[in-house]
Amino acid sequence: MHELSVCQAMLTQVEEIARRENARDVTRIVVRIGPLAGVVPDLLQQAFTVARAGTIAAEAELVTEEQPIRVSCLSCGAESDVLPNRLLCKSCGDYRTRVISGDELLLASVELNRLSDERLHRPA
Amino acid sequence: MCDTCGCNVTQGNQHLIQEGGKHEHTHDGKVAVEVLLNLLSENDHQAGHNREHFDNHQVLAINLMSSPGSGKTRLLESTIDALKEKYRIGVIEGDLETENDAERIRAKGVSAVQITTGTACHLDAHMIHDALHQMDLDSIDILFIENVGNLVCPASFDLGQHRNVTLLSVTEGDDKPSKYPVIFRAADHVLITKSDLLAVLDDFEPEKAESAVRQLAVEAPVSLTSAKSGEGLDLWLSWLEGQIDEQSIRRSEGKTATPKIAPEGQQLYTHG
Numbered sequence: 001m002h003e004l005s006v007c008q009a010m011l012t013q014v015e016e017i018a019r020r021e022n023a024r025d026v027t028r029i030v031v032r033i034g035p036l037a038g039v040v041p042d043l044l045q046q047a048f049t050v051a052r053a054g055t056i057a058a059e060a061e062l063v064t065e066e067q068p069i070r071v072s073c074l075s076c077g078a079e080s081d082v083l084p085n086r087l088l089c090k091s092c093g094d095y096r097t098r099v100i101s102g103d104e105l106l107l108a109s110v111e112l113n114r115l116s117d118e119r120l121h122r123p124a
Numbered sequence: 125m126c127d128t129c130g131c132n133v134t135q136g137n138q139h140l141i142q143e144g145g146k147h148e149h150t151h152d153g154k155v156a157v158e159v160l161l162n163l164l165s166e167n168d169h170q171a172g173h174n175r176e177h178f179d180n181h182q183v184l185a186i187n188l189m190s191s192p193g194s195g196k197t198r199l200l201e202s203t204i205d206a207l208k209e210k211y212r213i214g215v216i217e218g219d220l221e222t223e224n225d226a227e228r229i230r231a232k233g234v235s236a237v238q239i240t241t242g243t244a245c246h247l248d249a250h251m252i253h254d255a256l257h258q259m260d261l262d263s264i265d266i267l268f269i270e271n272v273g274n275l276v277c278p279a280s281f282d283l284g285q286h287r288n289v290t291l292l293s294v295t296e297g298d299d300k301p302s303k304y305p306v307i308f309r310a311a312d313h314v315l316i317t318k319s320d321l322l323a324v325l326d327d328f329e330p331e332k333a334e335s336a337v338r339q340l341a342v343e344a345p346v347s348l349t350s351a352k353s354g355e356g357l358d359l360w361l362s363w364l365e366g367q368i369d370e371q372s373i374r375r376s377e378g379k380t381a382t383p384k385i386a387p388e389g390q391q392l393y394t395h396g
């Protein structure tokens with residue numbers, strides 16, 4: 001499954017952020033996944049338990065936030081919450097809609113401990 | 125990240141590098157960095173470069189996706205027979221193993237690069253970049269990319285193509301678009317293939333398959349075709365020729381195109 005590729009891409013981004021932030025370790029990673037992103041949160045979790053080994057996120061927790069699917073109608077302008085295989089406007093029934101939420105695949109936030117924080121608190 | 129242009133700052137990640145990310149200190153002394161970065165931004169960046177390559181060489185790139193065995197290679201064989209006098213065609217073949225599909229294409233007198241992905245069940249933009257540098261893009265008008273047979277993963281990875289085509293053979297059942305919405309939603313043209321078998325598979329109703337596609341808010345054409353009998357191939361070929369014309373108009377205006385549902389916020393090109 002491609003969840004492993006997605007997970008590796010995520011870890012590359014996390015390591016980049018950790019380096020820039022002078023992190024000692026990463027404790028929590030939050031991703032936002034829509035049902036139309038084509039990535040299954042459970043499979044991403046499984047991939048993460050394998051892929052995180054040896055990275056700065058080896059001890060981190062992965063949190064996946066699922067987004068609801070919402071479409072905006074190009075015909076009548078109404079917005080509706082819909083199912084992944086029924087993306088029609090609930091107000092007028094038109095199929096010409098645009099997905100405004102539910103297809104995202106985002107790294108939302110990274111929680112980390114800084115190296116410098118530790119030094120800062122240490123008595124001189 | 126970007127071997128050819130030397131850049132590694134994208135629209136997507138520059139706010140990281142520029143220290144823009146919002147910081148919040150949690151009560152236990154940890155730092156929470158807010159990011160909002162597309163997880164596949166590195167792939168998408170490479171895809172943007174691939175698209176630039178195609179456009180600079182006036183190539184129209186079409187990505188074909190379907191389950192294993194739905195008839196992608198067979199469709200390409202028929203398409204080559206029909207169009208090879210008129211257009212110069214190139215093919216990139218993606219498979220887990222074997223050069224079989226590339227050999228079938230070469231047997232038609234068309235150049236083909238085979239990518240064997242091993243365990244990866246989809247093509248990504250980096251694999252396509254490697255393959256396109258093995259081709260002479262100046263001697264190609266249309267490049268077909270046959271993705272790995274898989275109805276799930278290929279939809280998530282932009283390759284730099286201009287258009288997506290999703291195939292559904294009548295042996296797979298007319299409810300597939302409802303079960304695999306992501307890949308059918310990505311289609312700029314849906315081909316229902318192997319229509320010659322409808323005579324023996326009367327439980328597949330093309331109207332139902334089309335209606336399941338429409339439920340995904342897809343306006344793209346849905347064509348019933350058979351590479352074997354030739355039925356409906358005229359619809360496919362005229363769509364394709366229309367795409368070639370549109371691409372040359374776009375190029376004369378310095379524009380490009382992404383598949384209809386390219387991820388939100390994705391840049392057409394990676395650099396200006």
Ligand SMILES: Nc1nc2c(ncn2[C@@H]2O[C@H](COP(=O)(O)OP(=O)(O)OP(=O)(O)O)[C@@H](O)[C@H]2O)c(=O)[nH]1
Nearest residue numbers: 191192193194195196197198199273318350351352
């Ligand atoms: N009856 C009939 N058989 C077809 C048609 N198109 C393809 N086939 C057969 O279906 C089988 C698979 O076709 P391919 O073209 O190899 O399918 P594919 O999608 O390229 O398969 P993978 O690359 O393995 O995913 C072959 O035996 C083809 O001859 C068609 O229009 N009608």
Ligand SMILES: [Mg+2]
Nearest residue numbers: 196197225270
């Ligand atoms: Mg094939």
Ligand SMILES: [Zn+2]
Nearest residue numbers: 001002245277
């Ligand atoms: Zn996969």
Ligand SMILES: [Zn+2]
Nearest residue numbers: 073076089092
């Ligand atoms: Zn409406």
Ligand SMILES: [Zn+2]
Nearest residue numbers: 128177253257
């Ligand atoms: Zn290049």
Ligand SMILES: [Zn+2]
Nearest residue numbers: 126129131394
């Ligand atoms: Zn670049």
